[in-house]
Amino acid sequence: MKELQSEYQCAINLVIDLIGGKWKVLLLWHLNEGDKRFNELRRTIPEITKKMLTQQLRELEGHGLVKRTVFEEVPPRVVYSTTDFGRKLQPVLYGMCQWGDDYAEKEGIQMNSCWTGQDFMENKSDLL
Amino acid sequence: MKELQSEYQCAINLVIDLIGGKWKVLLLWHLNEGDKRFNELRRTIPEITKKMLTQQLRELEGHGLVKRTVFEEVPPRVVYSTTDFGRKLQPVLYGMCQWGDDYAEKEGIQMNSCWTGQDFMENKSDLL
DNA sequence: TAACTGAGTTACTAAAGGGTAACCTAACTA
DNA sequence: TAGTTAGGTTACCCTTTAGTAACTCAGTTA
Numbered sequence: 001m002k003e004l005q006s007e008y009q010c011a012i013n014l015v016i017d018l019i020g021g022k023w024k025v026l027l028l029w030h031l032n033e034g035d036k037r038f039n040e041l042r043r044t045i046p047e048i049t050k051k052m053l054t055q056q057l058r059e060l061e062g063h064g065l066v067k068r069t070v071f072e073e074v075p076p077r078v079v080y081s082t083t084d085f086g087r088k089l090q091p092v093l094y095g096m097c098q099w100g101d102d103y104a105e106k107e108g109i110q111m112n113s114c115w116t117g118q119d120f121m122e123n124k125s126d127l128l
Numbered sequence: 129m130k131e132l133q134s135e136y137q138c139a140i141n142l143v144i145d146l147i148g149g150k151w152k153v154l155l156l157w158h159l160n161e162g163d164k165r166f167n168e169l170r171r172t173i174p175e176i177t178k179k180m181l182t183q184q185l186r187e188l189e190g191h192g193l194v195k196r197t198v199f200e201e202v203p204p205r206v207v208y209s210t211t212d213f214g215r216k217l218q219p220v221l222y223g224m225c226q227w228g229d230d231y232a233e234k235e236g237i238q239m240n241s242c243w244t245g246q247d248f249m250e251n252k253s254d255l256l
Numbered sequence: 257t258a259a260c261t262g263a264g265t266t267a268c269t270a271a272a273g274g275g276t277a278a279c280c281t282a283a284c285t286a
Numbered sequence: 287t288a289g290t291t292a293g294g295t296t297a298c299c300c301t302t303t304a305g306t307a308a309c310t311c312a313g314t315t316a
Binding site for chain 2: 011013026029104107
Binding site: 021022023049051052055074075076 | 303304305306311312313314
């Protein structure tokens with residue numbers, strides 16, 4: 001598990017340690033849409049491997065941004081959800097997405113959007 | 129130079145390609161405080177090496193987030209500033225910082241903040 | 257009896273990212 | 287004459303991050 005430093009010179013560095021890397025922001029984004037099971041996340045993000053998915057979810061859980069609930073059944077059922085604190089990042093993620101969309105439009109980059117601003121706007125009152 | 133893909137499934141992925149990594153968000157943050165020269169940035173972020181600083185600034189420039197202005201003098205003077213589009217990210221960066229500060233407080237992580245929300249609030253009207 | 261299920265783990269390998277130290281230019285200073 | 291300045295470049299190496307393939311478990315279906 002990636003250990004955080006005991007001291008940071010800038011909050012930005014802490015945020016990078018918490019949600020940096022190729023997958024974490026994406027995972028938080030999709031979990032903010034609703035709770036998801038392990039293989040559900042695999043289907044939502046087909047490019048991620050099982051190893052990376054487990055590893056990144058475990059780190060997010062270790063840092064208190066994601067909650068992992070295991071149902072003692074066979075075959076097992078494990079549900080991932082964002083914690084209250086993880087959810088507080090949603091407006092930031094939404095801002096990032098909007099900015100990314102603007103950039104894509106400006107530069108003519110094609111976007112097969114896996115999100116719609118609409119989804120966010122409908123739940124905005126719960127978050128802000 | 130890191131090349132962008134011609135197509136993205138999610139804006140988040142594009143954003144990660146644009147500002148991911150160890151230094152870019154930090155550089156944008158400091159450039160949003162005001163234009164800075166090369167060695168000024170080195171002093172502001174003492175941990176960054178010359179190589180990394182050049183490389184990351186060049187990528188930000190290549191993607192249109194940062195502007196590089198060379199004054200033909202000896203010794204040379206080079207000033208970096210954020211572009212209008214780069215500046216549009218500031219509310220997002222500010223949100224990240226706030227969230228990071230909250231996390232640090234919650235977890236008892238020490239923060240020798242290199243930023244104050246105050247700086248941002250004073251200029252907010254220009255940005256939002 | 258064999259194959260399948262969901263949710264992983266493990267060992268190994270490949271690629272990306274980042275760091276170190278030496279070097280460059282032209283003009284100025286000691 | 288040597289050293290300093292600002293703003294870099296280059297070659298090399300090491301570490302971190304990510305990917306591949308095989309394996310696990312206990313129960314259920316064909």
